[in-house]
Structures are given as C-alpha cells and as structure tokens.
Amino acid sequence: xxxxxxxxxxxxxxxxxxxxxxxxxxxxxxxxxxxxxxxxxxxxxxxxxxxxxxxxxxxxxxxxxxxxxxxxxxxxxxxxxxxxxxxxxxxxxxxxxxxxxxxxxxxxxxxxxxxxxxxxxxxxxxxxxxxxxxxxxxxxxxxxxxxxxxxxxxxxxxxxxxxxxxxxxxxxxxxxxxxxxxxxxxxxxxxxxxxxxxxxxxxxxxxxxxxxxxxxxxxxxxxxxxxxxxxxxxxxxxxxxxxxxxxxxxxxxxxxxxxxxxxxxxxxxxxxxxxxxxxxxxxxxxxxxxxxxxxxxxxxxxxxxxxxxxxxxxxxxxxxxxxxxxxxxxxxxxxxxxxxxxxxxxxxxxxxxxxxxxxxxxxxxxxxxxxxxxxxxxxxxxxxxxxxxxxxxxxxxxxxxxxxxxxxxxxxxxx
Amino acid sequence: xxxxxxxxxxxxxxxxxxxxxxxxxxxxxxxxxxxxxxxxxxxxxxxxxxxxxxxxxxxxxxxxxxxxxxxxxxxxxxxxxxxxxxxxxxxxxxxxxxxxxxxxxxxxxxxxxxxxxxxxxxxxxxxxxxxxxxxxxxxxxxxxxxxxxxxxxxxxxxxxxxxxxxxxxxxxxxxxxxxxxxxxxxxxxxxxxxxxxxxxxxxxxxxxxxxxxxxxxxxxxxxxxxxxxxxxxxxxxxxxxxxxxxxxxxxxxxxxxxxxxxxxxxxxxxxxxxxxxxxxxxxxxxxxxxxxxxxxxxxxxxxxxxxxxxxxxxxxxxxxxxxxxxxxxxxxxxxxxxxxxxxxxxxxxxxxxxxxxxxxxxxxxxxxxxxxxxxxxxxxxxxxxxxxxxxxxxxxxxxxxxxxxxxxxxxxxxxxxxxxxxxxxxxxxxxxxxxxxxxxxxx
Numbered sequence: 001x002x003x004x005x006x007x008x009x010x011x012x013x014x015x016x017x018x019x020x021x022x023x024x025x026x027x028x029x030x031x032x033x034x035x036x037x038x039x040x041x042x043x044x045x046x047x048x049x050x051x052x053x054x055x056x057x058x059x060x061x062x063x064x065x066x067x068x069x070x071x072x073x074x075x076x077x078x079x080x081x082x083x084x085x086x087x088x089x090x091x092x093x094x095x096x097x098x099x100x101x102x103x104x105x106x107x108x109x110x111x112x113x114x115x116x117x118x119x120x121x122x123x124x125x126x127x128x129x130x131x132x133x134x135x136x137x138x139x140x141x142x143x144x145x146x147x148x149x150x151x152x153x154x155x156x157x158x159x160x161x162x163x164x165x166x167x168x169x170x171x172x173x174x175x176x177x178x179x180x181x182x183x184x185x186x187x188x189x190x191x192x193x194x195x196x197x198x199x200x201x202x203x204x205x206x207x208x209x210x211x212x213x214x215x216x217x218x219x220x221x222x223x224x225x226x227x228x229x230x231x232x233x234x235x236x237x238x239x240x241x242x243x244x245x246x247x248x249x250x251x252x253x254x255x256x257x258x259x260x261x262x263x264x265x266x267x268x269x270x271x272x273x274x275x276x277x278x279x280x281x282x283x284x285x286x287x288x289x290x291x292x293x294x295x296x297x298x299x300x301x302x303x304x305x306x307x308x309x310x311x312x313x314x315x316x317x318x319x320x321x322x323x324x325x326x327x328x329x330x331x332x333x334x335x336x337x338x339x340x341x342x343x344x345x346x347x348x349x350x351x352x353x354x355x356x357x358x359x360x361x362x363x364x365x366x367x368x369x370x371x372x373x374x375x376x377x378x379x380x381x382x383x384x385x386x387x388x389x390x391x392x393x394x395x396x397x398x399x400x401x402x403x404x405x406x407x408x409x410x411x412x413x414x415x
Numbered sequence: 416x417x418x419x420x421x422x423x424x425x426x427x428x429x430x431x432x433x434x435x436x437x438x439x440x441x442x443x444x445x446x447x448x449x450x451x452x453x454x455x456x457x458x459x460x461x462x463x464x465x466x467x468x469x470x471x472x473x474x475x476x477x478x479x480x481x482x483x484x485x486x487x488x489x490x491x492x493x494x495x496x497x498x499x500x501x502x503x504x505x506x507x508x509x510x511x512x513x514x515x516x517x518x519x520x521x522x523x524x525x526x527x528x529x530x531x532x533x534x535x536x537x538x539x540x541x542x543x544x545x546x547x548x549x550x551x552x553x554x555x556x557x558x559x560x561x562x563x564x565x566x567x568x569x570x571x572x573x574x575x576x577x578x579x580x581x582x583x584x585x586x587x588x589x590x591x592x593x594x595x596x597x598x599x600x601x602x603x604x605x606x607x608x609x610x611x612x613x614x615x616x617x618x619x620x621x622x623x624x625x626x627x628x629x630x631x632x633x634x635x636x637x638x639x640x641x642x643x644x645x646x647x648x649x650x651x652x653x654x655x656x657x658x659x660x661x662x663x664x665x666x667x668x669x670x671x672x673x674x675x676x677x678x679x680x681x682x683x684x685x686x687x688x689x690x691x692x693x694x695x696x697x698x699x700x701x702x703x704x705x706x707x708x709x710x711x712x713x714x715x716x717x718x719x720x721x722x723x724x725x726x727x728x729x730x731x732x733x734x735x736x737x738x739x740x741x742x743x744x745x746x747x748x749x750x751x752x753x754x755x756x757x758x759x760x761x762x763x764x765x766x767x768x769x770x771x772x773x774x775x776x777x778x779x780x781x782x783x784x785x786x787x788x789x790x791x792x793x794x795x796x797x798x799x800x801x802x803x804x805x806x807x808x809x810x811x812x813x814x815x816x817x818x819x820x821x822x823x824x825x826x827x828x829x830x831x832x833x834x835x836x837x838x839x840x841x842x843x844x845x846x847x848x849x850x851x852x853x854x855x856x857x858x
Contacts, residue, residue: 132486134486134489134505134509135505135506137505138504138505138506141504146503150503150504151500151503152497154490154493155489155490155492155493155505155508156490219490220490220491221487221490
C-alpha cells in the first residue's frame with residue numbers, strides 16, 4: 001500500500017550557483033546579491049519551467065539563520081517578490097538548522113496531502129558570506145543546544161563536533177583507513193563538482209586532490225581530527241522545486257514524464273539537549289532511512305542514486321552506513337573501494353555534495369531533492385549517472401545539527 | 416630587572432609611524448599575554464608621538480590589530496577566557512580581547528608619559544640630531560636603569576649612545592617593514608652596550624618569534640649596507656642605459672630585470688619607492704657621513720627629490736608615486752625627469768622594451784610561485800644556469816647585477832659589518848624576502 005494516500009510529484013528543479021571561496025567570481029570584499037535576490041532567482045528558475053505559475057497555491061521557504069547572517073526575518077514576505085501572481089497567497093518559513101531545506105520539502109508535501117494546496121513552490125536559501133568564518137561559526141552553533149553547550153564548545157563549534165566523531169571512528173575502526181576514506185570522500189566531491197557548473201568547486205584545478213585531503217589537521221588553529229578540506233563550504237545559494245498533486249501537475253501544465261514521484265519520507269527528531277548516543281554512528285539518520293525504506297517498500301539496493309548530508313567527510317562515511325549501504329564500521333572501506341563514485345555501486349552526491357557543490361545550509365535539502373529529481377529525469381548534464389530501469393529510485397538524507405533533525409525522502413521515476 | 420618586569424611599563428617613541436605602530440602591536444600582544452597570567456599586575460604601554468592626528472590613526476590601527484590577533488588565535492583564546500561566563504560567542508571573546516588590549520594603552524604627545532618605563536623603543540625620524548635630543552630629554556625623565564632599543568637602520572649605536580650619554584643602555588633593534596609581518600630583526604650592539612641589555616634583547620626576540628641577526632656597529636648595518644649599494648648599482652646602470660632608451664626606458668629595464676630575471680618580490684625601483692626616495696637619500700647621507708665614503712650618493716635621487724618626487728606610502732598603506740606611478744599599488748607609469756611628468760607604461764612602451772630585454776628563461780616561474788615551492792632550490796639553479804647560456808640584454812644585465820649583489824655582500828663580511836655570509840643571506844631572505852641569499856654559487 002502506498003505511503004501517501006494520493007500521488008505527489010516533484011518537478012521544475014533549479015539551483016543557483018553556490019557562491020563563496022573557490023568560485024572565480026567571488027571576492028570577499030566586493031558587494032554580493034542579497035537573500036531576496038537568491039530567493040527570486042531560484043523561484044523564477046523553477047516557475048520558468050512550467051506553463052501556469054499563477055496556479056501555484058502556496059510557498060514554503062526553508063532557511064536556517066538569515067536573521068543573523070543577513071539580519072533578515074519574515075522570509076515568507078519574499079514569496080510575492082518572486083512573482084506578482086503570488087501576492088496574498090500563503091507562504092511559510094520553516095527552520096531546522098541545516099535540515100531547514102529538508103523540512104521545507106516535507107512541509108510542501110504535507111501541504112498537498114492536506115488538500116489545501118495542489119501546487120507548492122518550495123525554496124531553500126542561505127547567505128553565509130556576510131561575516132568571517134569564525135563569526136559564522138557562532139551563528140551556526142545555534143544548530144546545537146546554545147545555552148547548554150556553546151560556552152564550553154570549540155571556537156569552530158560544529159567542525160569540532162564532527163572532529164570528535166572522526167576521532168572516535170578512527171579509534172574504533174582504524175586511523176589510517178578512516179583518514180584515507182575521508183580524503184577519498186573529498187576527492188570524489190571535487191571530481192563531481194568539476195562536472196557541475198553551478199558548484200562552488202567547479203573551478204577547482206588542484207591536481208593531487210588526495211594529498212590535499214590528507215593534510216594534517218592543525219588543532220591550534222582549527223580542529224584535532226579535521227582539516228579544512230574535510231569541511232563543507234561556506235556558501236551563498238538557493239534552490240527551488242515545485243511539488244504538485246496529479247491535479248496540480250495539470251494545472252501548471254507539466255506532463256508526468258517531466259516529473260518525478262515522491263513516494264515516501266521520514267522526518268525524525270532527536271533531543272537537542274542530549275549528547276549523541278554513539279559518536280561513531282549517525283543514529284537519527286539511520287532511523288530516518290530505515291523508516292523511509294519501509295514506507296516506500298524498497299531496500300537500499302533499489303536505489304540508483306543517493307544524496308547524503310556530507311557537512312564533513314566523516315559525516316559522509318557515517319551517512320553511507322546509516323543509509324544501509326555499508327555495515328557499521330565498514331563505510332570507510334566502501335568509500336575507499338570507489339563504490340560511491342559516479343560509476344560505483346551507489347552513485348552518491350553526484351553533483352559535488354556539500355563539500356563540492358557547497359552548503360548554503362537552508363538550501364541544501366532542497367538542492368539535494370533537485371539533484372535527485374534531475375538524475376531520475378536524466379537531466380543531470382555531465383553529472384548524469386545510469387538509472388537502471390530495475391532500480392528507478394533515488395533517496396536523499398538531510399541532517400540538521402549533530403544528527404538531531406533528519407529528513408529522508410524517496411523518489412521514483414514516473415511510469 | 417628581568418624582561419617580564421620591564422614589560423610592565425614600556426614606551427614607544429614615534430609610535431604613530433609605520434615602524435613605531437608595528438612595534439607597538441608586537442609589544443602590546445606580548446604584554447597582554449603576561450597580563451593574562453598575572454591579572455593583578457598593572458601593565459602599561461605608553462604610545463608617544465608628536466602628531467595628535469597620528470595618534471588618532473594609531474588608536475584605530477591598534478584596535479584593528481587586536482581584532483586580527485584575536486581572530487587568528489580564537490581557538491586558544493576561548494580557553495583563555497573560559498572563566499568569563501559572560502563571554503559565550505567568538506565575537507564576544509574577540510571584543511573582550513580588544514578591550515583588554517586597549518586598556519593597556521596610554522596615548523600622548525608628551526615624553527613625560529615614559530616616566531616609569533624600563534623599556535623604551537625609539538622609532539622616530541632617521542635624523543641623528545633629533546634622536547640625540549630626544550634621548551637627552553628622555554634621560555631626565557625615565558628611571559636610571561631604563562633600557563633603550565632604537566629602530567635606526569643606519570646611525571651607529573655607539574655614536575648615539577655616546578652623544579646622548581646613555582652609558583651602554585642603548586641597543587640597535589632594527590625591525591623590518593611592516594614589523595608585525597616581517598620576521599627579521601637586526602640586532603646591533605655597540606662596544607658600550609650592557610650585557611644585561613643584550614640578553615634582554617635576545618629574550619624579547621624569542622618571545623616575539625623573530626629571527627634575530629646580529630650586525631656590527633657600522634653605519635647602515637647589514638640591511639641598508641646591502642640595499643643602498645644594490646640600489647646605487649641599479650641607478651648607475653640606468654645612467655649607462657639612458658642614452659639608448661631614455662630615462663623612463665632605462666628605469667623600466669632595470670626594474671623588470673631585477674624583478675623577473677633576478678626573481679625578487681619587487682623590482683628595485685618599486686622597492687626604492689616603497690622605502691621612499693626621501694628615506695633612501697637620508698640613509699645615504701647618514702652612511703656617507705659616518706663611513707666617510709663619498710660614493711654613497713646619487714644624482715638621480717637628488718634630482719627626484721628636487722622635483723618633489725618622494726615615494727613612500729600614504730597612511731592607508733597605499734603606494735605614493737616615485738620613480739614609478741601607481742594605480743592600486745601597481746606600476747602604471749615611469750617618471751621622466753626632463754619633462755617632469757610620468758610616461759605611461761602602455762602596451763607599446765612595454766612591447767618595445769621587452770623586445771630589447773629579450774625573453775625569460777624557459778620554464779620561468781615568478782617569485783610568488785617559487786616562494787612556497789619545495790623544489791625552489793633546483794628551480795633557481797636551473798633558472799640561473801639557463802640565464803648564463805642566454806645572449807640577450809636582459810640576461811646579461813641580470814648576471815652582472817647578480818655578480819654585483821654578491822660582491823656587495825662579500826664586502827660587508829670583509830669590512831666586518833656582518834660576522835658571516837650567512838648573516839647577510841639571512842637579512843636578504845628574511846628582511847627583503849629574496850628567494851636566495853646574495854652569496855651563492857649560481858654564477
């Protein structure tokens with residue numbers, strides 16, 4: 001029995017360029033477009049692919065923390081700014097740290113399931129280059145328990161969280177193989193990003209990426225077990241995707257062949273005030289993936305493409321385990337064997353992921369959905385992987401905080 | 416009195432200048448480090464300058480530098496402030512550090528501010544009369560055991576000491592520009608300099624993580640001893656070439672040869688402009704007087720000064736026009752003394768002269784690319800061996816320049832300005848950012 005009581009489709013995906021260090025057009029001291037520009041660019045990018053934008057019923061905007069990076073709240077107010085026909089239509093801003101985009105996806109789907117909307121424009125956005133990284137780290141630390149953890153936390157709060165996870169994983173499963181798998185994850189991310197003109201690392205020309213990935217961490221200036229190449233990028237960017245019921249697709253003039261079916265999701269919340277039950281495991285991500293598979297009635301081997309939340313290389317390794325592709329402690333070997341590459345067993349983060357494409361936090365979940373949809377539609381350009389007709393599924397896993405807020409969503413190529 | 420005790424009360428005279436402000440930042444950061452381990456003690460850094468306007472700028476500069484230092488060390492700084500429950504975010508920790516830093520500082524124009532200071536850094540104008548007058552005034556104000564560290568780059572220390580009656584309480588402590596960045600400090604003891612002061616100076620250098628190179632007390636020391644003569648050689652070459660290429664052409668050729676063919680961080684005329692033509696002239700005069708060497712002058716320098724072209728930098732650090740004209744710190748023109756105006760370095764101008772200079776050796780990599788290259792030594796050797804085989808004007812000029820810089824360096828050792836060739840090489844590589852020392856076996 002299908003998980004949803006009616007069919008839900010996703011179509012008309014659009015990603016902006018992820019702007020930040022690495023892009024040739026980025027200069028930290030030159031003025032850059034504001035958040036409203038990104039929302040509008042992504043929104044228009046989506047609605048230009050449909051016939052009747054006036055038939056969009058609602059908007060959902062995912063954003064983590066524009067109130068600090070841009071001193072901007074009330075983001076729903078930019079929905080009518082995207083297109084004149086959105087004036088006086090409902091829009092809601094959702095927040096769940098780096099999973100804000102994931103929450104925007106499920107909120108869009110729920111709106112359609114509620115029968116109050118047939119078509120929802122889902123936008124994710126974040127601007128992060130307005131302050132230096134050490135101040136940005138302060139803002140992003142809000143994804144953890146601020147009053148309980150920030151004071152005794154590291155200057156680079158989240159990198160340190162995952163550095164501790166990396167240290168624990170190395171201790172338990174072997175330092176060398178873990179370190180090498182982290183470097184390999186970085187290599188894959190950059191290689192994929194070089195195929196994606198929108199990626200922040202698109203212009204990367206470094207020859208020996210693996211050596212760079214193996215750089216020795218410097219705990220005095222950064223983290224004990226992570227170097228900067230283990231980290232996702234500081235990015236400005238936005239993504240948009242349209243969700244519709246069958247009726248909705250007709251209303252906006254999109255044929256089924258141009259849409260991908262959403263067949264299940266799982267939204268899982270862990271307690272922010274508690275430490276992770278196990279540092280070497282993304283427990284919440286694992287629960288979310290299991291539930292999503294169960295609801296979709298499929299197993300990991302049915303997927304042709306996967307998007308995981310590699311905010312750090314070590315998170316990528318653990319996310320592969322959480323998604324059921326490698327056993328506990330076997331993720332490092334799986335990655336070292338090249339099984340997550342574009343030609344591997346499960347092509348993962350095919351457009352660069354958070355390390356290669358970039359990580360405009362609030363946009364990331366939506367960006368992942370856009371890229372899964374593009375893959376299943378065979379429209380992923382140079383990043384396209386083979387979609388086996390026997391495995392017409394793609395999944396994304398989007399994570400907020402230190403494995404606290406997670407959304408997993410499964411898509412299927414339309415019949 | 417040990418260094419920690421002396422560092423409780425310090426003065427910088429000429430603090431608003433480029434060198435003084437840099438020294439102030441380094442000392443303030445060290446004092447703040449001590450303050451953190453002895454919070455009950457009072458630390459005071461007195462920043463004295465003749466210019467009120469300069470002091471306003473210095474306040475902003477000190478603040479900006481405290482911010483920079485805090486941002487850079489934020490990982491460890493958070494543990495320094497771990498007991499301050501009110502400081503949670505990095506931004507709050509940075510602010511606290513800046514506040515604590517600014518609390519150390521007194522600003523003023525009156526030397527009386529130095530009255531309790533046991534360590535005095537002097538970084539005023541390079542004019543011995545003014546320096547001696549200032550020391551005499553300070554001597555009446557400061558404690559009897561106060562030590563003086565002068566940033567002079569050319570005036571003999573023993574001479575200043577004797578004329579100011581400092582009884583060996585003076586040492587040469589020559590920072591390089593900008594002091595916050597440059598690792599080199601040339602340390603010059605005179606025959607009179609007290610042992611205790613020498614020890615304090617050495618320990619301070621370690622604390623500031625500087626590379627200390629000893630130079631003997633002969634006017635110009637190692638740094639200017641080399642740079643002035645190196646500059647004079649280039650100026651002479653310009654005189655020799657100007658018949659064929661006119662003055663702007665000759666300046667372009669020598670500037671390019673020194674930068675690209677000799678792989679220096681900037682061309683020799685850009686460097687003279689950076690230091691200041693006025694400063695260059697002034698140091699030549701000091702050296703000429705103290706060394707009794709009349710060859711230490713140049714008519715091109717004097718003519719530029721007569722035309723009011725001085726080079727140096729604006730308070731914001733941008734380059735003033737000198738031999739070259741600058742747009743956003745990039746050379747765009749060259750001064751024509753005859754016309755009294757700048758000739759533009761346009762494509763035509765460059766094309767014509769670059770043709771005369773000839774091509775760079777095959778596989779050429781500029782200074783910046785070689786700086787962090789771990790095969791630098793091999794690549795340099797290859798670069799110069801290819802130059803030797805080239806018959807172009809650029810290669811010939813470069814080789815004779817290379818020979819000359821070696822000769823200048825060897826003379827500094829022969830004349831006992833430097834104790835060894837290694838010391839000269841250390842000054843040029845650390846203070847002038849050369850990729851190689853002038854004493855080498857490339858030719």
